[in-house]
Amino acid sequence: MEPFDYTFSSFNEGLSPLAHIDQHSFFGSNGMAAEMCADVLTNPPFLQQSPGLADLTQGNEDGVVTELIRHILDQPTAETTTFGVGTSKLFKLSPTEVLSGGSPSWPQTISGMTEGESVIRLKENLFILYNKSSGGDIAAMPLSTEVIDVDWGSTVEGGIPLQKAPHPSSVKEDIMLFGNGRYVGAYIAGDGTLDTQKLDFGEGSEVADIVFNANLWWIAVNFADGRKGQIYLYDPSATSNTLSDEAGIGNQSIGFLFVQNGNVFVAYEDKTATGFIIGWVSGRSLKPLRYFTGSLPNHRQKTLYFNSILFASANALKSAGAAVEQLPFQISTHALAGYDTIGALAAPFGAPFVSSTDGSHYRLAKFSGYSEASFWKSILVQVSRGRSLGMVQSAIIETYPLEEGASCKISFEADYSDEENTSSEYLISGEGKFRFILQSINLKACSNVRVHVDYSESGITTKCPIRSITLLGHRTEA
Amino acid sequence: MATIMPTMSSPRSADQELITQFVSGEMPLGQRIGGLSMFSAEFKRGSGNQVFGSNSKGIWLGAANFEDAPFRVSMDGKIYLQIESGALVIDANGITQFDENGVPVGFWGIRTGMF
Numbered sequence: 329m330e331p332f333d334y335t336f337s338s339f340n341e342g343l344s345p346l347a348h349i350d351q352h353s354f355f356g357s358n359g360m361a362a363e364m365c366a367d368v369l370t371n372p373p374f375l376q377q378s379p380g381l382a383d384l385t386q387g388n389e390d391g392v393v394t395e396l397i398r399h400i401l402d403q404p405t406a407e408t409t410t411f412g413v414g415t416s417k418l419f420k421l422s423p424t425e426v427l428s429g430g431s432p433s434w435p436q437t438i439s440g441m442t443e444g445e446s447v448i449r450l451k452e453n454l455f456i457l458y459n460k461s462s463g464g465d466i467a468a469m470p471l472s473t474e475v476i477d478v479d480w481g482s483t484v485e486g487g488i489p490l491q492k493a494p495h496p497s498s499v500k501e502d503i504m505l506f507g508n509g510r511y512v513g514a515y516i517a518g519d520g521t522l523d524t525q526k527l528d529f530g531e532g533s534e535v536a537d538i539v540f541n542a543n544l545w546w547i548a549v550n551f552a553d554g555r556k557g558q559i560y561l562y563d564p565s566a567t568s569n570t571l572s573d574e575a576g577i578g579n580q581s582i583g584f585l586f587v588q589n590g591n592v593f594v595a596y597e598d599k600t601a602t603g604f605i606i607g608w609v610s611g612r613s614l615k616p617l618r619y620f621t622g623s624l625p626n627h628r629q630k631t632l633y634f635n636s637i638l639f640a641s642a643n644a645l646k647s648a649g650a651a652v653e654q655l656p657f658q659i660s661t662h663a664l665a666g667y668d669t670i671g672a673l674a675a676p677f678g679a680p681f682v683s684s685t686d687g688s689h690y691r692l693a694k695f696s697g698y699s700e701a702s703f704w705k706s707i708l709v710q711v712s713r714g715r716s717l718g719m720v721q722s723a724i725i726e727t728y729p730l731e732e733g734a735s736c737k738i739s740f741e742a743d744y745s746d747e748e749n750t751s752s753e754y755l756i757s758g759e760g761k762f763r764f765i766l767q768s769i770n771l772k773a774c775s776n777v778r779v780h781v782d783y784s785e786s787g788i789t790t791k792c793p794i795r796s797i798t799l800l801g802h803r804t805e806a
Numbered sequence: 807m808a809t810i811m812p813t814m815s816s817p818r819s820a821d822q823e824l825i826t827q828f829v830s831g832e833m834p835l836g837q838r839i840g841g842l843s844m845f846s847a848e849f850k851r852g853s854g855n856q857v858f859g860s861n862s863k864g865i866w867l868g869a870a871n872f873e874d875a876p877f878r879v880s881m882d883g884k885i886y887l888q889i890e891s892g893a894l895v896i897d898a899n900g901i902t903q904f905d906e907n908g909v910p911v912g913f914w915g916i917r918t919g920m921f
Binding site for chain 1 (some may be wrong): 808811814817823826833834836843853855870871
């Protein structure tokens with residue numbers, strides 16, 4: 329009988345590189361998951377529950393959020409004020425509340441708007457870029473009066489209606505650049521010039537996102553229904569009529585650009601493959617970093633959180649990055665977003681805000697407490713060797729000293745999660761305890777095994793951080 | 807006791823992974839050296855319209871674009887100078903004066919074979 333051991337640890341390494349292809353992947357390091365919805369970011373290297381969600385005061389249809397909020401301004405306009413735009417209204421937000429009433433009365437309806445696309449502050453004005461049933465426009469609102477000019481973009485000198493298209497926007501000093509279908513528009517507040525078609529990328533193109541980095545505008549453009557993507561660089565003063573440089577990403581579609589620490593990260597999709605990609609612009613090439621499942625996030629669904637990029641994908645929030653640079657770059661499913669359809673994601677006051685809908689209910693929620701939807705399933709570990717199968721006999725679980733009420737359940741799944749060869753669930757709990765020994769695991773001899781950490785009955789107020797799980801067993805002749 | 811090894815060694819740290827490798831002959835996207843922006847097809851010094859630039863059309867001074875510059879030299883050697891009432895273009899044949907609408911209004915030829 330040959331004894332063996334295997335330790336799951338360094339949970340901060342997130343999902344397996346192949347988790348987007350196979351939820352029973354064998355490939356990965358000690359701490360990698362094949363499936364998860366858990367927090368491996370904020371307290372590395374521990375594994376703990378995902379953050380839960382709490383609706384902002386008046387942050388659902390019983391309050392004033394009666395439609396999906398589609399974009400939230402990530403940079404507050406005052407210490408406790410930011411704004412979000414929905415399908416027909418502009419919302420005023422504080423760190424805890426969706427404001428109502430006042431003069432003018434919040435939320436404010438933007439007449440004709442059917443899709444808010446982005447909200448951005450330039451100097452002392454807020455601009456709201458939006459679509460209508462046909463075409464689009466830009467609304468302007470002085471922050472001092474909060475009175476909205478709903479068709480500012482089409483009535484100001486030089487302005488014409490926008491295309492009906494995504495309208496990502498970005499500002500630098502007194503310049504606003506924005507996407508307008510096949511065009512990029514520019515507004516220079518210094519001299520009051522608006523040109524909604526400053527740059528033209530041609531028929532069949534669509535601007536996906538715009539950011540400012542390293543004294544240049546970076547413009548992501550998709551062509552041919554997202555079959556080809558290109559990143560262009562543009563003159564920082566937005567006065568030139570020509571582009572400065574470009575990098576192609578080939579037959580792939582760009583979701584968003586994100587600037588962090590001087591690096592430009594890109595979410596994109598290879599439509600011929602499974603999953604989506606987070607990469608970064610390195611030199612003249614786009615280097616894929618990690619892959620993920622779900623959906624391709626857009627310019628309204630990204631923010632910075634714990635030194636990582638937090639973004640929406642299907643009904644979940646993914647984290648890509650590392651809490652500190654000395655740790656590996658990871659990707660993980662960090663939390664659920666509430667309802668299945670996500671509108672906007674931002675963290676204007678620190679705790680992320682996420683809006684979502686199920687089609688008839690709407691909510692704007694922020695991270696609060698812990699989620700009982702959390703779980704973590706490791707990659708599969710081959711315990712057999714040659715003719716011998718592995719027998720997992722016991723396990724040692726190391727945790728952070730647990731607070732009163734903290735708990736989780738751990739079980740072991742053998743042979744590709746065969747229901748007939750899955751162990752009992754073992755409860756991990758006990759105030760002050762940090763080392764648990766499971767003396768006898770009721771698992772039959774198997775070829776492979778994985779660990780399942782279940783937080784479904786862990787409550788929402790107390791975290792249960794796990795540092796390592798060690799399997800001890802021996803091999804036996806089949 | 808035999809320790810089972812993971813199928814993948816621990817990945818590199820983020821600061822090791824997010825490093826741009828130097829590639830000989832390749833210029834990073836949007837490279838800037840001081841106030842000089844270097845791109846694959848042009849370079850620019852300055853910002854806004856206070857720009858000295860060079861690209862496949864020539865060199866220019868005083869505008870974001872070659873075509874808008876009050877001073878520019880094309881690749882075929884023509885010198886363009888913006889003046890109050892139009893422009894002067896100096897080429898191998900002489901100096902041509904244009905009005906604001908681009909209509910030639912004067913010419914000073916260069917005589918050859920004198921020396």
